[in-house]
Amino acid sequence: MRAKRVIRIREAVAFPSGTLAERKRSEIATLPNGNISYFDKPGKETARQKPNIFDMYPNVGTDTDEHFDNWAFEKIWEYLVKISIIQQDTFKKALVLLYRLGYFYDHVNDGGKIRYQPNKDVLACINCIENYVLKAGFKENFGTSEVELLDFLHFVDLLAWNEDVKYHPPVDGQPFFADVNKRNNGRINTQFCRLSVPPC
Numbered sequence: 030m031r032a033k034r035v036i037r038i039r040e041a042v043a044f045p046s047g048t049l050a051e052r053k054r055s056e057i058a059t060l061p062n063g064n065i066s067y068f069d070k071p072g073k074e075t076a077r078q079k080p081n082i083f084d085m086y087p088n089v090g091t092d093t094d095e096h097f098d099n100w101a102f103e104k105i106w107e108y109l110v111k112i113s114i115i116q117q118d119t120f121k122k123a124l125v126l127l128y129r130l131g132y133f134y135d136h137v138n139d140g141g142k143i144r145y146q147p148n149k150d151v152l153a154c155i156n157c158i159e160n161y162v163l164k165a166g167f168k169e170n171f172g173t174s175e176v177e178l179l180d181f182l183h184f185v186d187l188l189a190w191n192e193d194v195k196y197h198p199p200v201d202g203q204p205f206f207a208d209v210n211k212r213n214n215g216r217i218n219t220q221f222c223r224l225s226v227p228p229c
Contacts, residue, residue: 033133033143034193040142041194042083046070052086058144058183061152064089064096066183074195081195087187089180096176097184108181115166119158123178126155130186145186155179 047053052069059065072084090096113120129135135147147155159178167175176184 030133033136033138034197036141037143037190038194038197038199041068041085041190042199044068044070044085049073049076057187058146060089060179060183062177062180064091064180066180066187068187068191072191083194083198085191085194087184087191089176089184089187096180100184105185108175111167111171111175112163115170116162119162119166122154122158126151126178126182127185130182131189145183152179155182 044055045053047070049071052071055068055070057066057068066089067087069086069088072081072086074081074084088095088097109120109123112123126135129151130145133143135145135151136143137146139146155178163175163178167173
């Protein structure tokens with residue numbers, strides 16, 4: 030798994046970067062609903078007093094609609110807690126999907142690029158959850174129309190990718206995984222944190 034993380038870190042570091050006022054976009058995937066997952070670069074943490082110089086701004090949406098603008102951990106947990114309220118069985122399935130995502134079970138190597146691309150069976154499961162549980166569940170329980178589950182999973186994948194880039198930046202051209210005690214920092218610890226959301 031670390032080899033896939035290394036490939037992604039190298040790719041991300043090479044993405045073009047602009048300024049905070051005029052970021053440069055790198056598109057990652059086109060989703061079945063037509064939305065795009067992408068990184069804009071640089072991210073806001075590059076402006077800190079002690080900057081994360083490789084930080085990026087992940088999102089999923091269209092040119093005119095950023096579906097995950099300013100989504101922090103609290104918003105991610107809120108989304109998952111709402112799913113747990115709608116239906117516990119669906120909540121468990123969502124956590125399994127996040128676990129699989131964290132460990133690259135549903136990623137493919139596409140010409141040397143590691144991409145989140147669930148196979149037809151997993152994608153069918155995601156679509157069933159969305160169409161037969163979540164759409165009606167969000168509306169009936171909360172009176173809202175939320176982001177689609179597949180969009181959410183792609184966004185979480187980008188967040189985990191960005192965390193790896195920040196925690197394991199290149200040293201002498203190679204992503205730095207030398208400290209055994211910190212190898213789970215980034216993608217893995219970020220995913221475990223999301224999986225720890227308490228069910229309602």
